[in-house]
Amino acid sequence: MKKSTLLTVVFLGLIQSVWAGGILTNANQSAQYIRMLSRNASTDIDAVYFNPAGLVKLNDGWHFSFNNQSIFQTRTIENMYPLLNESTYDGDVTVPVFPSAFAVYKKDRVAFSFGFGVNGGGGTAEYKTGLPSFEIPFAQLPAALGQLGIVTNGYSTDLYFDGRSVFLGTQLNASYRFNEIFSGAIGLRVISAKNTYDGHIKQISLIVEREGQPLLITATDLFNQLAADASAAAGQLGQYPADATMPDETAATYGFQSGTTFGEAAQTMSVKAATANAYASQMGDKYESLDQKGTGFTPIIGLNIKPSDKLNMGFRYEFKTVLKMTNHTEKDDLNVYRDGAEFRNDIPAIFTAGVDYQLLDNFKLSGSFSNYFDKAADWSGKENDIEKNYYELAGGLELQLNEVTTISAGLMHSETGVGRGYQTDISYSLSSNSVGLGAKFKVSDAFDMDLGVLNTVYENGYKEIEYAGVGTYKELYDKSNLAFSIGLTYHLL
Helix, strand or coil, rough: CCCHHHHHCCCCCCCCCCCCCCCCCCCCCCHHHHHHCCCCCCCCCCHHHHHHHHHHHHEEEEEEEEEEEEEEEEEEECCCCCCCCCCCCEEEEEEEEEEEEEEEEECEEEEEEEEEEEEEEEEEEEEECCCHHHHHHHHHHHHHHHHCCCCCEEEEEEEEEEEEEEEEEEEEEEECCCCCCEEEEEEEEEEEEEEEEEEEEEEEEEEEEEECEEEEEHHHHHHHHHHHHHHHHHHHHCCCCCCCCCCCCHHHHHHHCCCCEHHHHHHHHHHHHHHHHHHHCCCCCEEEEEEEEEEEEEEEEEEEEECCCEHHHHHHHCECCCCCEEEEEEECCCCCCEEEEEEEEEEEEEEEEEEEEEEECCCCEEEEEEEEEEHCCCCCCCCHEEEEEEEEEEEEEECCCCCCCEEEEEEEEEEEECCCHHHHCCCCCCEEEEEEEEEECCCCCEEEEEEEEEEEECCEEEEEECCCCCCEEEEEEEEEEEEEEEEHHHHEE
């Protein structure tokens, strides 16, 4: 068992987005989005994010919006490796507070806007019993001990990992109406990214037979004892002529076959002692505690086209956010996160297009397309496992029941482009289908409230992993996701 195999898989660096928007990007930036899913041609206040060129369609004056989502996600990994104590691992991602805020000042042909949101990450992923990649190296210990002549009945260990990731975005836009049909926008978003990891590997133990009874012994103590016994045996055997054949009784005492020479036996015991010492050095408690921080900038351009009173089209392009993260390491017993080390974790460029069509005075249809240029991002080599860019197709409808209440619904299909080489139990991407439902309530001329609920069903993914000396086994990936949202909008006209 190599140290790199045992340790570097334990604390990996990429915590994915908590819901919609590609591998790393959160597009769920408003309550209106949760209840409708298609917002790329929005001319409401959430156009600050989805369609900044459409903000010139707002009424003159100030507009403010505050949104929150509560997101609950379960990630399930099932590994078929036969030596594991358990094959299924669940990780809970809970995000009770996922805020966003928008402010717009509109006057004649011009609109200036501000946006704030969690543009990536946003969740805490807690794995109370670790993950397959955490545990498999320890599941291999009984077989390794068998090579040292020690029979074990199993293993036990305390594995824990907690990863928190938040990419906060602050955005400023300027929008201008060229004429009744065309308007444009430019913007800039500043991303402040932070990942925080805490975890441990403790109390690695093995079950061995002692006097016919199972006994739980810490792996460090066991390997240290094995090393000491093997080293002592090597010393004793080394006192005899190396080419002399061991008596059968002596050979049996040390566990060797008849005809083994003292030199061969001494060499074998020396190798066992060195192997046991190597294992013992890895079996102590390990702790990780660190932050990773970085800042990036996202230029944004937008175009809105309104050829008629019924039809509106919005387009947005976000340039790639070059994001260089730096380790700020407090504890690194695994020697995988050197303090001050840097790596790239770019947010990919995004192109979006949307269309809204007012079919009736009280009934609107909407369609949206979003493409995430993952293949062009720099993820410190992980982008090499991207086969095609991630995209989303969404459709929504909105029906105004009366002057107060408007209901809406939406469907979205998200298609990931990762190859199977990309997938790991910590970082995996799955295609999905989502449905959103909700309503808007016009409480007064100045005040609106949006409520929404969204459920996402993911397509299962898998990867075949070859384990040296054991075989090739599948690892299966799944998720479940549920989100609730509320948005409050105030118009100061």
